[in-house]
Each structure stands twice: as structure tokens, then as C-alpha cells.
Amino acid sequence: MTTATIAGVQVDLDAEGFMTDPKQWTKEIAETIARDNGIDPLTQKHWQVIDFCRADNEAKGTPPTVRRITKQTGISTKEMYQLFPKGPGVLSSKIAGLTKPKGCI
Amino acid sequence: MKKLLILGAGTAGTMMAAKMRRALPRAEWSVTIVDQDDDHLYQPGLLFIPFGVYDESDVVRPRSRYVPRGVELLLSGIDVIEPEESRVRLGDGTLVDYDFLVIATGSRIVPEETDGLTGPGWQKNVFDFYTLDGATKLHRALEDFTGGRLVLNVAEMPIKCPVAPLEFLFLADWYFHERGIRDRVELVYATPLDGAFTKPVASARLGSLLEDKGIRVETLFNAGSVDSEKRILSSWDEREVDYDLLVTVPTNMGAEVIERSDLGDELGFVPTDRNTLQAQVAPNVFVIGDATDLPSSKAGSVAHFQGEILEHNLLAAVAGKELAPDFDGHANCFVETGFGKALLIDFNYDVEPLPGRFPLAKVGPMKLLEESRMNHWGKLAFRWIYWNQLLAGREIPLVQAQLSMKGKETTAAAQAA
Structure with a gap:
């Protein structure tokens, strides 16, 4: 685990750059991580996903899967890939200040 | 007469029927198990069918043969589960009420x-x-x-x-x-x-x-x-x-009855306490095997390890005692690697598969995370163990429900981290 300063806030990160404490997260941190991953600006749709991820993580203790996000928010899988290119599950979680979603085994 | 109802006569359900019939007094408790047909499929065997190693006759046997005496087997579809009424409606409309329910309806491909x-x-x-x-x-x-x-x-x-x-x-x-x-x-x-x-x-x-x-x-x-x-x-x-x-x-999704009953998550798996196996929906409902939403493997070995803990917790719930939070996500899987060899992995929620020996330190005879012929024979022998020990709800010698660190090389994890 390492610490880094993102958008002026000192945060704890795991080896893959995911925040380990969601309480350290701010909206500015989300914007910075998004920009570093080629998403700029964050639109209302992005925020709808990010807010859902954070609320769901709070309730369930684990970040939601893409299937769960699409089912609960009504945003389609195709749209999720447009909003968060490459890996929407991993990227939405990273921007929302949550841990890497675990592929269940 | 009190009633224990088990939904699903696959690996987990059949095993629980055997365990609970032994554990609950016959004069006070009836045990009923429901499944849609009489074909019990040895699912680990499916892997070998495409390669002509096994065929249908090696993997299908009548469910009725493995449901023990003293347990009523109903061959019927299940329409809906109504936890607030403590009852289940079968495919033909028959209502079956219960004091305790075990959901063992598995998973299916969609x-x-x-x-x-x-x-x-x-x-x-x-x-x-x-x-x-x-x-x-x-x-x-x-x-x-x-x-x-x-x-x-x-x-x-x-x-x-x-x-x-x-x-x-x-x-x-x-x-x-x-x-x-x-x-x-x-x-x-x-x-x-x-x-x-x-x-x-x-x-x-x-x-x-x-x-x-x-x-x-x-x-x-x-x-x-x-x-x-x-x-x-x-x-x-x-x-x-x-x-x-x-x-x-x-x-992979849970059974359709779970979705019809509005009891599942987005994949139709039932929200379950990760340590006690109690369903979140009601205190007299428990879940075992592939049907749970737990982050453990969907595998027969997991159902077997859960079985021991579920038996304990069902008896505790019947007696009004506290449930034991003992399920640790333990899984134990042979991995067939071809040319007559296999490797073995043993892990749980917190401990990833590590190299070493199993079940005894140094002695083995199985090797963890390493190919060997012995592991392959273990995998093939498992079919006998499955029909004769596992489905009967019997323990497997030297293999405990909770993961043991005996024989595991912990340095490998440290090196990978």
C-alpha cells in the first residue's frame, strides 16, 4: 500500500492504484482520476454511475459489477462502455474511490 | 409434526436431506425434498464427456436412489417461494408449508x-x-x-x-x-x-x-x-x-423460481450471510451450494464444507440458539491438466490457493498447485466418493470443513505480493 496526493488530498492506494478508503474520496479526486484515464469532463451520466457505485459499496461492502450497475441504473452495457471505455467495472470503481471489483470465484 | 423442506435434490440438497434426517428426531420432524426430475447429474463428470472419457451412463443416476429412507421426495417443479407465509407453491399449485426451508436450487447456464x-x-x-x-x-x-x-x-x-x-x-x-x-x-x-x-x-x-x-x-x-x-x-x-x-x-444464473419469488440479486442468486448461511430474507430460511450469492466458488466441495456448518446452524435455529459464523469460504478443487495429471487447489475467502501438500504436511499424498499423477487419480476416485460419501452427508477423512494451513507454503504468497 502506498500514499499519494490526488487533487490536493492525501489518499491510500493499493498496488494497482485503487483507493483503499472510500472516506478519503472527493469529487475533485474523481475528476482527476477520470482525466488521467482519458475521461474529461465527467458528465451527468458518469456521476449517476459513480454515485450509484458509492452508495452500493456502502450498502453491500463491495463495489457493484457492471451487470448490477446496468440493472439498477437503467444505463445499458453499451453505454457503460462508451462512458468508461475498456473496462467499465474497473474504471467506474477506481473513479468512485473504491477497491478493484473482485471477479468472484 | 414439524417440517423441514429442502428445494433441490442436487449435490447440496441431497446431502442436507441425509444429514438432517439423521440429526432430527423422526417422531417430531418430517423432511421433504423437491426436484423437478429424477435424474441426478454428477456434474464434475461433464468435463470428461466432450473428450469421450465419460458418457451419459457415467454421470446420471436416479435421485431417488440417493434420497435416504424417511425423507419424502417430491418430483415437481417449484412455482414460487413465499417466505412471509413460510410456504412454497409447487408447479401443480400444491402448497407445501414449512418450519424451516433450505434453498439448494443451484445455478444454470443462460x-x-x-x-x-x-x-x-x-x-x-x-x-x-x-x-x-x-x-x-x-x-x-x-x-x-x-x-x-x-x-x-x-x-x-x-x-x-x-x-x-x-x-x-x-x-x-x-x-x-x-x-x-x-x-x-x-x-x-x-x-x-x-x-x-x-x-x-x-x-x-x-x-x-x-x-x-x-x-x-x-x-x-x-x-x-x-x-x-x-x-x-x-x-x-x-x-x-x-x-x-x-x-x-x-x-450463470440462479434457478428461475428465485427470480419469480423476487428472492435473488441481479443474477438470481440468493443473498445469504457469508458465515452462517442464513438467508437475508427470513430467519427460518437457509441457503447452500451454488444458489447463494456468496463470493466463494460454486463447486461441490464448497457445498460439502457448507453442509457441516448448515447442519449445525439448522439445529441451533431449531433449538433457538445462536448461529455459528463458521463458514470460511473453503473450497478444494482438482484441476485436470491432461496427460494423466492434475493439480489440486485448496483455499477460502481469505487464503488464496498456495503450493504445498494436502491433506497432511510433508506427506501429502496430494500436491497443491503442482501437477502429479496422484492428483489425477484423486480426481477420478472422487466420483466414487461423491456417490457414496458426499451425497450421504458423510465426512471425508482428514478434510475439515474449515481451511487448514497444514502443509501450505506461505512464502509463495509473500513472494507474489
């Missing part, structure tokens, strides 16, 4: 979840091996296969038996070697995971086995659609993989 998967090429150039029908038809397709690109795709996690896709590829490598056409077959593994497996040490070891066997891995591949006329598998991020033969592990 190929319709992937666009085009069940299109014109379904069971012509696209096959599953998670059903008896699929595995049997795939066997014929493999016999006719004379060369080209075979792609194995896992549509989405979680899946039942997460090592089965790897085993399929290892066995395919062996099978085409035996037929003398391995040099004419390209094997590709398209997986949504970022490596061969979900945990680092095992992922590295299994990844290098794939490499040694010349199997190409496409990681982070989330299947979006299949065009079975053009023979193209496409991912959501618009990568395309051409295939001659596509072997799919489709999306």
Missing part, C-alpha cells in the same frame, strides 16, 4: 444472455459443456474437428466451477495430441478475468501451464455478441476473435 450466442450456429459451431446435452453434442463436434481455431469463452463471472474452463483447454490440448492433430489446432482462452485465475499465485502457475501448452489467452475479454454465421466472437470494447469452434461457458 446462453440467451449473450447476443447471438443461441443464433444459427448454436450446437453447430457453438457448444456449451455445462449441460449433458451440450457436452454430448460437443463430443461429436470434437470427433469431427480436423483442425482450426477452437476458442473457449467465459461470458461473465461468477461461473460454476471456475477452474472448468482451464481444465477443458488442458484436456483439449491432450485430446488433440492423442489424435495427432495438435499442430493443426489453435487453442484460445477468451476470459473476462485479467489472468488465468482470480488469485495471484494460482493465476501465475496456471498461466504458465497455459503458456507451456501453447494456449493463447485473451484477458479482460467481456463477450458482447456472437455472429455464428461469420464465426466471430466480439467483446463490448469491440475486439473480435474469429473461431472455427466456439466452446462457451455462458452466463
Whole structure:
């Protein structure tokens, strides 16, 4: 685990750059991580996903899967890939200040 | 008379019927188990069917033979579960009430979840091996296969038996070697995971086995659609993989009755306490095996380990005592690697698969995370253990419900971290 300063806030990160404490997260941190991953600006749709991820993580203790996000928010899988290119599950979680979603085994 | 009702007479349900019939006094408790048909499928055997090692007669036996005396077996579909009424409505409308309910309805494949998967090429150039029908038809397709690109795709996690896709590829490598056409077959593994497996040490070891066997891995591949006329598998991020033969592990979901009863998560798995196995919906409902939403493997060994804890907790609940939070996510899986060898993995929620010996330190005789002939014989012998020990709810000598660190090399984890 390492610490880094993102958008002026000192945060704890795991080896893959995911925040380990969601309480350290701010909206500015989300914007910075998004920009570093080629998403700029964050639109209302992005925020709808990010807010859902954070609320769901709070309730369930684990970040939601893409299937769960699409089912609960009504945003389609195709749209999720447009909003968060490459890996929407991993990227939405990273921007929302949550841990890497675990592929269940 | 009090009633224990078990839904599903597969691995977990049959085992619980045997355990609870022994544990509950016959004068006070009836035990009833429901399933839609009388065919008990030895699911670990499905893997061997495409390669002609097993056929139908090796994997199907009557459920009724394994449901113990003193347990009522109802062969019927299940329409809906009504936890607030403590009752279940069967397919023919019969109402069955219960004092305690065990949901053991398993998981199933739903190929319709992937666009085009069940299109014109379904069971012509696209096959599953998670059903008896699929595995049997795939066997014929493999016999006719004379060369080209075979792609194995896992549509989405979680899946039942997460090592089965790897085993399929290892066995395919062996099978085409035996037929003398391995040099004419390209094997590709398209997986949504970022490596061969979900945990680092095992992922590295299994990844290098794939490499040694010349199997190409496409990681982070989330299947979006299949065009079975053009023979193209496409991912959501618009990568395309051409295939001659596509072997799919489709999306896995819980039983339809779970969705009809509004008891499941987005995949139809039942929200369950990860340590006590009590359903979140009601205190007199418990869940076991593939039907749970737990982040443990969907595997027979897991159902077996859960069985001991569930028996304890059902008896505690009957007596009004506190439940034991004892399920630790323990799984123990043989991984067939071809050419008469296999490896073995043993892990739980917190401890990833590590190298070492099992079940006894130094002695073994099984080797963890390392190929050996003994492991392969263990895998084959397991079929006997399954029918005769596991389904009867008996313990397996030296293997405890909770993970043991005996024989495990913990330095491997430290090196990988």
C-alpha cells in the first residue's frame, strides 16, 4: 500500500492504484482520476454511475459489477462502455474511490 | 409434526436431506425434498464427456436412489417461494408449508444472455459443456474437428466451477495430441478475468501451464455478441476473435423460481450471510451450494464444507440458539491438466490457493498447485466418493470443513505480493 496526493488530498492506494478508503474520496479526486484515464469532463451520466457505485459499496461492502450497475441504473452495457471505455467495472470503481471489483470465484 | 423442506435434490440438497434426517428426531420432524426430475447429474463428470472419457451412463443416476429412507421426495417443479407465509407453491399449485426451508436450487447456464450466442450456429459451431446435452453434442463436434481455431469463452463471472474452463483447454490440448492433430489446432482462452485465475499465485502457475501448452489467452475479454454465421466472437470494447469452434461457458444464473419469488440479486442468486448461511430474507430460511450469492466458488466441495456448518446452524435455529459464523469460504478443487495429471487447489475467502501438500504436511499424498499423477487419480476416485460419501452427508477423512494451513507454503504468497 502506498500514499499519494490526488487533487490536493492525501489518499491510500493499493498496488494497482485503487483507493483503499472510500472516506478519503472527493469529487475533485474523481475528476482527476477520470482525466488521467482519458475521461474529461465527467458528465451527468458518469456521476449517476459513480454515485450509484458509492452508495452500493456502502450498502453491500463491495463495489457493484457492471451487470448490477446496468440493472439498477437503467444505463445499458453499451453505454457503460462508451462512458468508461475498456473496462467499465474497473474504471467506474477506481473513479468512485473504491477497491478493484473482485471477479468472484 | 414439524417440517423441514429442502428445494433441490442436487449435490447440496441431497446431502442436507441425509444429514438432517439423521440429526432430527423422526417422531417430531418430517423432511421433504423437491426436484423437478429424477435424474441426478454428477456434474464434475461433464468435463470428461466432450473428450469421450465419460458418457451419459457415467454421470446420471436416479435421485431417488440417493434420497435416504424417511425423507419424502417430491418430483415437481417449484412455482414460487413465499417466505412471509413460510410456504412454497409447487408447479401443480400444491402448497407445501414449512418450519424451516433450505434453498439448494443451484445455478444454470443462460446462453440467451449473450447476443447471438443461441443464433444459427448454436450446437453447430457453438457448444456449451455445462449441460449433458451440450457436452454430448460437443463430443461429436470434437470427433469431427480436423483442425482450426477452437476458442473457449467465459461470458461473465461468477461461473460454476471456475477452474472448468482451464481444465477443458488442458484436456483439449491432450485430446488433440492423442489424435495427432495438435499442430493443426489453435487453442484460445477468451476470459473476462485479467489472468488465468482470480488469485495471484494460482493465476501465475496456471498461466504458465497455459503458456507451456501453447494456449493463447485473451484477458479482460467481456463477450458482447456472437455472429455464428461469420464465426466471430466480439467483446463490448469491440475486439473480435474469429473461431472455427466456439466452446462457451455462458452466463450463470440462479434457478428461475428465485427470480419469480423476487428472492435473488441481479443474477438470481440468493443473498445469504457469508458465515452462517442464513438467508437475508427470513430467519427460518437457509441457503447452500451454488444458489447463494456468496463470493466463494460454486463447486461441490464448497457445498460439502457448507453442509457441516448448515447442519449445525439448522439445529441451533431449531433449538433457538445462536448461529455459528463458521463458514470460511473453503473450497478444494482438482484441476485436470491432461496427460494423466492434475493439480489440486485448496483455499477460502481469505487464503488464496498456495503450493504445498494436502491433506497432511510433508506427506501429502496430494500436491497443491503442482501437477502429479496422484492428483489425477484423486480426481477420478472422487466420483466414487461423491456417490457414496458426499451425497450421504458423510465426512471425508482428514478434510475439515474449515481451511487448514497444514502443509501450505506461505512464502509463495509473500513472494507474489
